[in-house]
Amino acid sequence: MSHYQRIACLCTEAVETLYLLGAQDLIAGISGFTVYPPEARQHKPKISGFSSGKLEKILAVEPDLVVAFSSLQSDILKDVAAAGVDIQHFNHHDLAGVLRMVRVLGSLTGKTDAAERLAAELQVTMDAARAEAAANDAAGLPRPLVYFEEWNDPVITGIGWVGELIALAGGRDAFAELAVHKRAKERILADHREVAARAPDLIVGSWCGKRFRPETVIERDGWQDVPAVRNYGRGHIIEIKSADILAPGPTLLTRGLPQLQALIRQWHADRAAGALA
Template sequence: MSFLPGPHQLSGLPRRIVSLVPSQTELLYHLGLDETVAGITKFCIHPETWFRSKPRIGGTKTVHFDKVQALAPDLIIANKEENVREQVESLTTIAPVWMSDIHNLQDSEAMIAAVGALTGRTGAAAAINKNIREGFAAIAPPAFAPSVLYLIWRDPWMTVGRDTFIHDILNRIGLQNAWAEADRYPQISAAEISERNPQYIFLSSEPYPFKEKHIAELQAIVPQAHILLVDGEMFSWYGSRLQWAGPYLQALLEQMQQRHQ
């Protein structure tokens, strides 16, 4: 996590920030930077007050250069996975660009601390990290370690590999990623799902909005699997929302434990 090379440098605390990353936008909110954040993406849905009131500069992968330029930021916050590098590199001609790269909970903690330092909110960032650590420390892993297929997309089916933040969360709470040997976000077939026969299938609420109607479709492929709708934000938003992930994940594990008995 660092600044990309460019002609601009951050001098003192930022006064106008453009955030290209939804989970980091919410972090800026919880750091108390309402007056400082000048622009966000159309996917920055938290907090709702910002989503409705802050200028939007496009999507995470469709950043409008002219809209960012018009906001005259002195800091742009981006992410290696969520943003397109060529787009982000072009933005270095407008303002310094700070790029995060998150693969696990430790990376998230380091990012939160770094953003706190960049914005003069080290105390608030430390408090957020403390809440996150305490929430995850309170999780009791299940006595059994079931295999879980975590689906993020449909048509084609897509899951998560070993080098993703979601994989780290699954592993951290005592679950086995059914596609742990894969990289990134592999496309998989119905035949492969059937052959692997995971004990559980998690249907994430994002980026694909899985609903109840999709459960029957998967149940026909893997009749013995337990299929659950899960809150994707609790598995993949690596900012201040992690403060509420620990209790959510503990409740999910308890639900799984009841099914296992």
């Protein structure tokens, strides 16, 4: 059976996954936002941004398949399809979708065995985290309330896979009810004081495309009594890089989840030591 030989990846998680599957030689071009693995940025031509891309630049690498993610890349995919090139458009918003993506890319590249191994490894990671959180529950340890901010102006939160990661790590998503909304504009908070009203124990920021600035968060009107702000000096407000938690590929579990687990373990340690303000 023949498989695709020249794949243009408009999303960073596809690049990461193809490298993990051992299919990196099939990658003809990558998104300029690609972070993992670092060697991809060194050796693969950059052919697009995330929400923008020129058809001519994509077609210049002569792809037989273009892989993309989210509705933000729909318009460019229409042009790619009109040009006669096959497309694979992912739009998952949960961790189950990450595993599906791994298996689909394995099938498209003839790497089905590698895809099954990778999916199994990711599942083991999830199961281990879930078991640790369950052990804490059984021991009577409370789950901290975690507020995740993916953008600051306007304030956006509640992305589905992040809520799942928070739960796996042993926490509670402060805005879990927003996870049903797929589009970011549907998860905008009308007033940032809604966050303060929920009094999160921990705050995680990941502002896509720019550095998270916790000092601006703690200065927001009405946030001074938020537990995470009161314990800011103990590291209860952190940044997780967008490449680790906003790109819905294996990195969510290999990089994003461990950082959330470390944050929650520290919170438990501070609580046990009576160090919470």
